[in-house]
Amino acid sequence: MTVREAADLLLKARKVVVFTGAGVSAESGIPTFRDALTGLWARFDAQALATPEAFAADPALVYGWYEWRRTIVGRARPNAGHTAIAKIEAAIPGTVVVTQNVDALHEQAGSVSPIHLHGSLYAPRCSSCAKPATPPEGPGDEPADGRRLTPPACEHCGAPVRPGVVWFGEALPVDALEAAVAAAADCDLLITVGTSGVVYPAAEIPQVAARFGAPVIQVNPMPTPLDDICTVNLRGPAAEVLPELVL
Numbered sequence: 001m002t003v004r005e006a007a008d009l010l011l012k013a014r015k016v017v018v019f020t021g022a023g024v025s026a027e028s029g030i031p032t033f034r035d036a037l038t039g040l041w042a043r044f045d046a047q048a049l050a051t052p053e054a055f056a057a058d059p060a061l062v063y064g065w066y067e068w069r070r071t072i073v074g075r076a077r078p079n080a081g082h083t084a085i086a087k088i089e090a091a092i093p094g095t096v097v098v099t100q101n102v103d104a105l106h107e108q109a110g111s112v113s114p115i116h117l118h119g120s121l122y123a124p125r126c127s128s129c130a131k132p133a134t135p136p137e138g139p140g141d142e143p144a145d146g147r148r149l150t151p152p153a154c155e156h157c158g159a160p161v162r163p164g165v166v167w168f169g170e171a172l173p174v175d176a177l178e179a180a181v182a183a184a185a186d187c188d189l190l191i192t193v194g195t196s197g198v199v200y201p202a203a204e205i206p207q208v209a210a211r212f213g214a215p216v217i218q219v220n221p222m223p224t225p226l227d228d229i230c231t232v233n234l235r236g237p238a239a240e241v242l243p244e245l246v247l
């Protein structure tokens, strides 16, 4: 199946889910999850760093990693992939964007209210009383290779502030997960973009859509475990392939 056939599927669709991962932000200069390990963190495993245990053991190491990522994300701009997704949303009112990404590039590209399954870099909260913390000023000015950074203290209880992301072993926000599953079960087309499809329960979303009979289009330069449930596998970078779908 070609881009043309995929575009025809999109033309006919009325209730679309666009499901994204780190790959959609790669062409904006944001390293994908498994590539976000350079400098101070090069010797760590992302999955090990993104855990409550790692934060408890060494809050400055983990907080530094997120401030470094927030700096990179703060300097990034949406790419043609994010823009094409916002165009789909504008053209097909029944479109729901579901992302695993903790950046805000979908919003910056014009997407109305993407569902963030794994939280955001812009919603710090207290690691104890969970009260929202004041986000640090500006995009962050962490050095290129990053550094340890003592997290600020919560204004309410003095405990360390943590990034507002979902760590491994932590539950996803119930309302976000329920809304994503409901949209996938109800959609007449799902487009999965730039995800390796290995992190659960997020990776269930494209499978729910397929199980309820919706065609699934995958945009990814590489094969993934989702290939088999996809009606169309478009092997290419998001910022090149997605604009062709919305011509």
Ligand SMILES: CC(C)NC(=O)[C@H](Cc1c[nH]c2ccccc12)NC(=O)[C@H](CCCC/N=C(/NCCC(=O)O)S[C@H]1O[C@H](COP(=O)(O)OP(=O)(O)OC[C@H]2O[C@@H](n3cnc4c(N)ncnc43)[C@H](O)[C@@H]2O)[C@@H](O)[C@H]1O)NC(=O)OCc1ccccc1
Binding pocket: 020, 021, 022, 023, 024, 026, 027, 032, 033, 034, 035, 047, 050, 100, 101, 102, 118, 119, 165, 166, 167, 168, 169, 170, 171, 172, 193, 194, 195, 196, 197, 198, 199, 200, 201, 202, 219, 220, 221, 222, 224, 236, 237, 238, 239
């Ligand atoms: C790794 C996996 C084996 N482990 C899990 O899934 C675990 C455990 C687990 C649960 N259920 C299971 C079932 C089976 C096996 C394991 C599990 N899941 C959890 O721990 C979840 C929480 C998981 C969420 C973790 N947080 C993230 N992110 C936020 C933080 C942060 O960002 O720091 S996950 C993080 O990694 C994932 C990375 O995946 P991708 O986005 O796909 O990125 P990746 O780098 O892997 O791949 C990039 C892809 O893009 C492609 N690409 C590259 N360039 C481009 C390009 N230019 N264009 C297009 N595509 C491109 C590449 O080819 C590639 O395919 C994303 O989800 C991202 O958000 N929580 C939980 O289960 O809690 C329980 C519970 C329940 C109730 C009560 C208490 C507890």
Ligand SMILES: [Zn+2]
Binding pocket: 126, 127, 128, 129, 130, 131, 154, 155, 156, 157, 158, 159
């Ligand atoms: Zn607190």
